[in-house]
Amino acid sequence: MPELEVRNLTKRYGSTVAVDDLSFAVEAGRVTGFLGPNGSGKTTTMRALLGLLRPTRGEALVEGRPATAMKRPLETIGAALEATAFHPGRNGRNHLRALAAAASLPTSRVDEVLEMVELSGAAGRRVKGYSLGMRQRLALAAALLGEPRILILDEPANGLDPQGMRWLRDLLRAQAAEGRTVLVSSHVLSEVSQVAEELVLIRDGKLVSHTTLAEFTAGGSTPSRVRAADLEALAAALGERGARVGREEDGALLVEGLGAEEIGELALARGIAIHELAPQRSSLEARFLEVMGDEESEGS
């Protein structure tokens, strides 16, 4: 049984279709990236999974049941939805205390999660004075409170600085390594590509692709830029191996269909000295945009 599953989920608001016949399942013990442009239905799907809104059609299930049937909700699923969803006049610690009390968790757990998200120092301050990054950390703390088996995080990287992003990635990896299921949404691939093993891509409320990160990367043409002592010979050799070979403006080869290792080994076998061999890293993002239709890549 998948930990999280949506089956033919459709959610309409008036004439607007936010989620359109969406189906996918998330298995335990790994990080799944939930990707799509802003407004593609990620948040709606997550809220349906959490039982916060009623599907127009279809189902959203947690451990095979609707969220409203969960026995101990906070220990089953933890969620960080929006960074702004706090009472501005309440301090961070009291926000967590109220949640812990509702779930019959000891107050000591509040201090533990505050420690985990490195927010202990600001816990006594009112949320009003928190930066966006601090709010994200507080939202994460709330999600971790019940040591849940499943984590649902909606755009948790928004507002985090580069150190914060690395910290978040480490945290998510650690959570998955402990066997937890993590569904993390983003509209920027690079935010999740370093932690997610699986990717669910949606657009306009519809599933575009459900794949592993490895397949997604392999499926795309990840070109390598190559310069060598004898470019013509190398181009011919690569062509024989089935690679598509193009030319960069400065004359370097742009090789698609073969990995950097294979290109290097082939060159060695032919005795051609390699001067430069650079996989074009940005291609993952390029492929994402290609799949998503390249309408939106940044902003919020």
Place this chain on the structure above:
Amino acid sequence: MSLLRSEWIKLFSTRTTWVMLGIGLLCEALLAGLYVGLVSFREIDGVEDDGIEGILTGTGLLMTLMLVLGVLIVTTEFRHGTTGSTFLVSPRRWPVLVAKLAAAVLVGLLAGLLYVAVNAGLALPIHSNRGGELPPGDVLVEIYAGVVASFALLCAFGLGIGAIVRSQVGAIVAAIAFFFIVSGLPYLLPGSIGDYFPAAALGALHGDIEGDGSLSQVGGGLVLAAWSLGLWALGTLLVTRRDLSD
């Protein structure tokens, strides 16, 4: 029980609650103290006055504050989007609203008891020091019980309106307008129909003077409780069915 504790923490972890209780009680002390201390109560309308109205001066403000506090218990959650985290802990929503109702009644009772403490500790001694007559003990207890009960019921009433309206300002306006203005209008109708609306029920609960209402004190309390409970039930139904997408 755990949900009630959670609501209690929420209630007392923002300044609003403290400020409202503080201002309400301070004003009560000032008004009641000044009134019984300065006004020559024996001359009012030439009627012999037992001083009750004077002693109870300042109740009105606290009643309004209780109504507003009840509204806030639910509307702040919608206003600040904390409904998401609240209903994540309890995806079935009605238990949360039961806890909120209990919290509203409890905070109303608490405010009522504080009110009585201030009133009995300040206004009564001043009154009798000036030679004013006090009502008999059992009447005093009845009056105070009515006030305490009305605070709890008003808070619950506000909660119900808040759950129905959800918008903070809208709900505060609606609660005050409905309670203090609209629900007094049927009173003008012939017959006793007006007695069964909140304003008159509150009057009866306070053992009020103005009305020639047909309700007893307990009857008034029950009518007001029925209104509060009815509004709460409707609000709970609406909140339970609502999509929370913000």
